[in-house]
Amino acid sequence: MTALHDPPADTRRPPRHAAPTDPAGSRHPRARRTLTYAGLTAMTSLTLMPLAWMLSASLKRDAEVLAIPIQWIPDELRWSNFVEIWQRIPLATYLGNSLFLSLTITFLQVLTGSFAAYGFAKVRFPGRDALFLGYLATIAVPWQAYMVPQYIMMQRAELTDTHWSIILLQAFGAFGVFLMRQYYMSIPDELCEAAKIDGLSDYGIYRRIMLPLSKPALASLALLTFVNTWNDYMGPFIYLTSNELWTVQLGLRSFIGQYEAEYAMIMTGAVLSVLPILVLFLFGQRYFIQGIATSGLKG
């Protein structure tokens, strides 16, 4: 993000006298801090309320879910919902498919993305920047505008209703190249020059210097790609028709269609579909935030 701030005009006047700074704050620091915490807690509770409601509903009976008044902690916690759901729908298959697709796509994206990013950032050759501009231009085109030609291609190649269609369409995105190039550009060229004098080839520099140095960026890219693939709905929705290929998102959606009134079980499924991402996010949130703040782009 660029930091182009014009100095505000009205702060340049000479100070009149040494005024006591922030009178209200310094007189009652503790009261003020308590108030701040109370405000933030209220705001956060409001934000998380839908998710809390989801969790609470997942532990109820169907009839209790929409009962009035809302019981946030049900009298009887029905943990059995979390056992029963595995028999109701092939959840293990769905989770396995989601995991397989997310891991494969993340692996390919990180590998080819960082590899290509080195070519764009550290090797000079004619046509390089024009090519990169081509990558950038497609990021600006919404995916929705070219999903039909993609579908036609996959249909002609007879790859619809296979995991291949999803992998091929999502593993080579321009996003990974863009994110990694940003990072490699910040690594000084002198470092590569010095390594070359020491006899390292470009491939050696990539493997021995760039990869270890760019671990945070690699982690950001991996996490963002994984979560995007895990949560993706439209890709599997368009391409996967066989039940045994479905991801957890598709399985959950069809579950609602079939058993509309089983509110509690639906919520149980929703909780289970979110849980892996929650765990991943709590462990790697630093990389998440960095990835978003530096690229500002979604995959």
Added chain:
Amino acid sequence: MASATTRPAPITPGRPRRRRLWRDTLIGWSFILPNFLGFALFTLVPVIAAFGLAFMDWDSYGTPEWAGLDNFQRLWGDENFHVALRNTLYYAAGHIPLTLLASLGLAMALNRRLRAVNFFRTAAFFPYITSLVAVAIVWNMLFNPTAGPVNLLLEAIGVQDPPRWVSSTDWAMPAVIITSVWRDMGYYMVLYLAGLQTIPKEYYEAAKVDGAGPWQRFWGITLPSLRPTTFFVLVMLTIQSFKVLDLIVVMTGGGPGRSTLVLAQLVYREGITEGQFGYSSAIALVLFLIVFTVTIVQFRINERRNAT
């Protein structure tokens, strides 16, 4: 950009120089190729094809034939297209300003030195990484017209006859907008927090010395300093709003009736469900042109503001 591609002119033009250039080109391409093959085949070719197909008459049974502007003529008279365009604009008009305000508000509230601030930031960001299907399921139930918590709350504060949300043609779009704002605000909050951290503390100290209150500091310092971030957020939000698809598909399916049918969904329906490849590409081209034009206009406005 292009100036960086050619190396400075060699003093003695000769073979080693040229051989080096050759070698660098080969090495460069060897790095790029694995990604480029996939990218070219599965992104670049479809993007170019999408533009071409818009001018073709082609459905899943026939062969493509040049049709000139026929598809666009048909578009002009297609009522579904008008409805979808209107709904997309409605969604954008709600989603863009509300998400902007909510994310800026969150960032302002969470841009402080507190022990637990990271916990609060994580909580605010969490809706964004929750899967869309889970989000849609939960909010659909929250918006349940008779027993949903949203309407219970509205009735409790004295609203008589609260809206029927996703079951009503008038209130389905507001319900979708509220859900999308809730989901996306954490993402843009991260961008705003990054922007807030670039503002030098001295500005605020100087303003305090001058006796400026918090409100004056916000309008005089924070908001002007955040202009590059706001511009970026605005562009991203605009693009995101016009291409909205998955939330609609999962939450309302375009209904009730056509009340939440959007452009991207029409592309999906005509192209993939109905197999009208040419016609759907024309809709997609219009969608792209709208996004493109709005982005260019925003860039222009931003340039002019920076100049003054």
